[in-house]
Amino acid sequence: MAKGLLAVLTLATLTASCAKIEAPAASDAWVRLAAVPGRPAAGYFTLHGGKADTKLIGVSVAGVPRVELHLSRMTAGDMMTMDATPSVDLPARATLPFEPGGRHAMLFDVPAGLTPGKTTTMTFRFSDGETAVAEAKVVSAGASGPE
Template sequence: MSSTTRRRFQHPAALIGAAVLAASITACGSSDTTSATSPATSAPAPASASAAAGVLTVRDPWVKAADKGMTAAFATIVNDGDTDVTITGVSTDVSRAEIHEMAMADGKMTMRQKQGGVVVAARSQVALEPGGDHLMLMDLTRPVRAGDQLDVTLTFADGRTQTFTTVAKPFTGAQESYAPGHGASPAS
């Protein structure tokens, strides 16, 4: 092999090696155990997005399996950067989607679209979790079965986007219902 050819392949190999190492380290950071309030593991979770691949790091992404109607996606979103990042939108290829929150209204807990999005402060993280902020998938165009992998795209206030892959899992944990008429206010 000529020295020109060797130089041409050294850099991509280093990048691939670094990406594999980063994904391995990130994926090993979770110590999930299955319990009544954790999603049951039915398939291995996809590797988390690495900071080098996008604006934020997405850890332990998953979506609640559902046959029809609505469901929700969850993850821990990490901002290793020096500036705050605001997530203003979300999209998937299986439904329309919004950022939702659980909040008190008229003395009861309701689910509603989160105005202004989710701010992930510099050098911090935000949990998207059952009973709290989450990514709401509405009007599913097909069932989301345990083990299915879905691509979810986040849109940021500055117009950038980032896509990550999440896995569907059965979940009965906090007993919230992601169906119309079950504590969810209509989408704005």
């Protein structure tokens, strides 16, 4: 009986330790600087959903005092506009791109030391308490993405 119980407990422990915890993640991060110094830069990345639905509730960038989530959209008059949003839904196991012309992060008061060719750390906060980190390449204004 004791050997059987020990075998069950050992199997349960091994199974639990082998189970992969799937948390939200971020990849392909990059920051495009503004054409005019002092104007906001834009952050782009791809989010990958974990094992459960969650929401992206914030992004921080090393050295940048304020980052907002934004969504670009076309108005009825065929003009592009942006709206700030407090969060973005991230369904389980979904891939959600943040790219020019769509969802993105606006970086305000970017420090002068953040220049093209450098990298910076982006940290993503989710409503389920998880965080994800990605290194972002910094590119100049007008660049279509990192090379």
